[in-house]
Amino acid sequence: MLKAENLRYVYTSGLIKTVKKTAVCGVDLEIFPGETVAIVGESGCGKSTLAKLLVRQLESASGEVFFDGTKLTGISWKNLRKFMGKIQLIPQNPDDVVDPRWAVERSVAEPLVISGAFSREEISAKVDALFAEMGLSKEHKPRYPHELSGGELQRVVISRALALKPELLVCDEATSMLDVSVQAFIVTMLKEIQKKRGLGLVFITHDLEVAKAVSDRVLVMYAGEIVEEGKDVFDRPLHPYTRALLDAVQYTSLEVVLPEEGGALPDSFSGCPYFRSCLERTDVCKEPQKLRDVSGRLVRCWKAK
Ligand SMILES: Nc1ncnc2c1ncn2[C@@H]1O[C@H](COP(=O)(O)OP(=O)(O)OP(=O)(O)O)[C@@H](O)[C@H]1O
Ligand code: SF4
Ligand SMILES: [Mg+2]
Known part of the structure; x- marks a missing residue:
């Protein structure tokens, strides 16, 4: 429609x-x-x-x-x-x-x-x-x-x-x-x-x-992007941000962002928008992340499986 x-x-x-x-x-x-x-x-x-x-x-x-x-x-x-x-x-x-x-x-x-x-x-x-x-x-x-x-x-x-x-x-x-x-x-x-x-x-x-x-x-x-989409998202969250949202652990995850790392990501940064706050980030996350199908779920994170 x-x-x-x-x-x-x-x-x-x-x-x-x-x-x-x-x-x-x-x-x-x-x-x-x-x-x-x-x-x-x-x-x-x-x-x-x-x-x-x-x-x-x-x-x-x-x-x-x-x-x-x-x-x-x-x-x-x-x-x-x-x-x-x-x-x-x-x-x-x-x-x-x-x-x-x-x-x-x-x-x-x-x-x-x-x-x-x-x-x-x-x-x-x-x-x-x-x-x-x-x-x-x-x-x-x-x-x-x-x-x-x-x-x-x-x-x-x-x-x-x-x-x-x-x-x-x-x-x-x-x-x-x-x-x-x-x-x-x-x-x-x-x-x-x-x-x-x-x-x-x-x-x-x-x-x-x-x-x-x-x-x-x-x-x-x-951050303006869809990071996860599906039918049973709340029962089985696959994206780290969805999990944080559900557990309300985003508050604790914000605490671990060091001051020198905090603040908005620079415009030139084309990697994962959740990079700053994600507890699971690695260097691979600095690459652009596409929504991809993970067993019927769409997830914008290379780690999701
Ligand atoms: N008229 C505006 N001028 C400049 N920036 C704006 C304007 N309206 C919204 N924004 C910014 O755009 C972003 C998205 O705003 P939006 O209102 O869509 O968010 P939201 O998800 O609906 O938030 P909330 O849950 O608080 O309603 C925010 O960073 C906001 O500060
Ligand atoms: S791509 Fe990396 S930073 Fe982004 S949500 Fe996945 S693990 Fe976290
Ligand atoms: Mg609103």
């Missing part, structure tokens, strides 16, 4: 001295219809940037995105719009999509209005149905975002994302601002909607338990 090839994104910041940061570096991925893929990795590894590249909120520096075989990269805005309803992003922060000055029903109706495909009555009926599907009552419709709880507001955001009947939802830490019981409720609700509507789901999360519980496949990111 959605396919990305060799995606790369570089942020440029600074006015006087420009600083470049490669946030996503050569990512290939494919999402199949009805599948749930979890993307995990530490803060700053490029998950949100990758999500924005997939939903075309950001234009990649290089690489391609395809949806049902149609190339979305480099096509005109007019043609891109036809696909935008099919792929929706649910961001971490509801404020990114819900206008605080609008009653929430207006925010849910907005994509339907913009599409120009429906009458006023049809939009009203669709908004009612979306609210009901998400377990929200008519009473919630005229309220402003600050008049709803965090969980209710996130359900409004999901209603809005579902309005144009997407085929793929990309959820970027969509529940991380909520307390644990509300998180579980929203995750269960998303899975039910997925089953009912046959949606593909990309679930970006810090919570490895949630990732394990909801996903058919897991992608582990580190």
